[in-house]
Amino acid sequence: MSRADAIVPVILSGGAGTRLWPMSRPERPKQLLALTAEETMLQLTARRAPVDAGFAAPVVVANALHADLILEQLAQSGAEPQAVILEPMGRNTAPAIALAALAVGGGSTPLLVMPSDHVIADIPAFHAAIATAMPRVSEGWMVTFGITPDHPETGYGYIRVGEPIGEGIHKVARFVEKPPRDTAEAMVASGDHVWNGGIFLFRADVFLDALADHAPEILAAAQASMDRAIREGSRVLPDAAEFARSPSDSIDYAVMEKAERVAVVPVAMGWSDVGSWDALHGISDCDAQGNACRGDVVAIDTANCLVRVSAGKRVALVGVSDLIVVADGDEILILPRGRSQEVKRIIEAMKTD
Template structure:
């Protein structure tokens, strides 16, 4: 790292319920190939890579840590520190923790805090906007990047610009909460207002000082959590006891609305926070009737409609639809008026209250070694498709309530199985061969090959939950339970 490089801080712990059913708690929107090339997280990471940028600091949670590393690897990006939040506490503690970690090497290091789920089509223009704010940030300002509005938008907060300019940035007069339509129209006509993108640049020292002045209690709590953080397989786990004391609050409310050293740089390129299906429709390729098709979808006599199929086995057909969003998945289907999609977060809450599993979980479950998806689930048996990455291995484990039968369909599996750890047998199971894992047996599955290995697993037993796992050895150090 050089003193002239900017360290991106990428936040990727949100759940994105307004893009249900594609985005869910177990695999939220930032990791999905929603629009453009790669996931939103990968697009954000690439946008903030290369000349002028240091390796990013990523702040995420335990469940997503291996997804983060895999997606960064696939995008060709070598990360800096990856901080693991013990629990969600919003953006204020997360950004302070990243600043404290960076300040250990260089208190004057410039940092660019950015969400992982924004969509920006012209990365070079955005980087130009970022570099326009460097002088102000080096002068001790907290620089926020506002988006030049092109319509009276009621879904975003606004920034009202002050008079004058210093170091290439305008002073911020005030934050404006999400307005009613009439107020949004007035601000657009008046000029001097930008959409609040929630992107900030500052030196580590500047942000830490701001917390010391305006959130001294949180400053001490996060410092203690960083001081007691534990390395874990290349990640840095923040201390949970100190972290749990932090207030759950955004950096806007905790700091930005209180400081007097906040400046604004305007970005006039294409930008979206991808906050819902209307945003996807707006940025997707549309025909002359305003119809956007994604996946195996077909439209007849439709207008201003988005049709998206997430399953290669599901053909979605729209006939005579207008202003509709229809999204089909293997286990859930959304059909909604486009004007109502902003209410999807409330719908997900209702499904959670009714214990609907599709509210948060997918049939496809991503793990550090690959993924599995449930094909059939009944009271006493379950059928899964399991895909193991090249060179990857599941934990050495046993189950108290189920037995398993594995049939290899692609590649070769290296299988370890036995009644106890002192009597384990290792065998290679090739395509069209199978192996039986009795209830209580200690076992492990590995992929010794250089291409993904696939198998079909048939489970039978009195309980089939993912928490019926006793781990004895695990290269991913997940501990006990479903994911650890």
């Protein structure tokens, strides 16, 4: 890949990550935490598309509250961003990606859009999928990467894989909302559905043209906010009043489900969105008893537990199984495995206290 057509990684880091409370909080969301390795999830995301592998320097789109932390973590990982776009408020993924597409000039530059809080264990498989997609991306297709499912997950959207348009790449037949259990089982059994992993590859101009066709209000607000942006080194601060005019919409709803030339590359690459404490336990290295513990933990006659303890705390467990225990600062979470999606109920209950 020549430098002129080098793919620009666009790292989306605007999420709050509340499902991993109490460690993930608004001031330090999950992408800025070292949950799955010694490095943070943001740092691991940046490492997936390094300059020495032919990628361009990344563009990061983030919450303005996290600017210093993001720049510090990227510097620690050796990633020199060409721009860190600091959203004055969250407007979901379509406006965020529009800011990035405009920041690189809106031309034929290919953009690899990646959430900052996902896990990909098999990087060579990911890079191979990118190489599979690039010929069609150059022709103007917008590509999403479909995760080969290994169980009937009800927490993800799905993509029905359509007719092939090249080796390993297919038209998207349709996008499917998060399904009930029986529908998920049928789709996985059919073999022609993949998980919608939220990772995309397309040219900047193609995406902006699709916004102009299908979500012009988003494009107008993003363009106006970037026209009036303040730039401080690599930091880009879009105009808050103009950006606030943008509707809040995901790239799926705003563009991908409406555009004509949308393709999918199915890939098995050890992907997880780490969307819950249960999901983290599922990808963690466990001991012989099935426990995944980090921090000062004493576990006796204990099995199949996830335990996370922040510095200065100690947690002891005796004679229990299938628990999630998270202690961070003055906050402690305890719940049965299998119910970690209910953390959102805790967050709501605390808001009303």
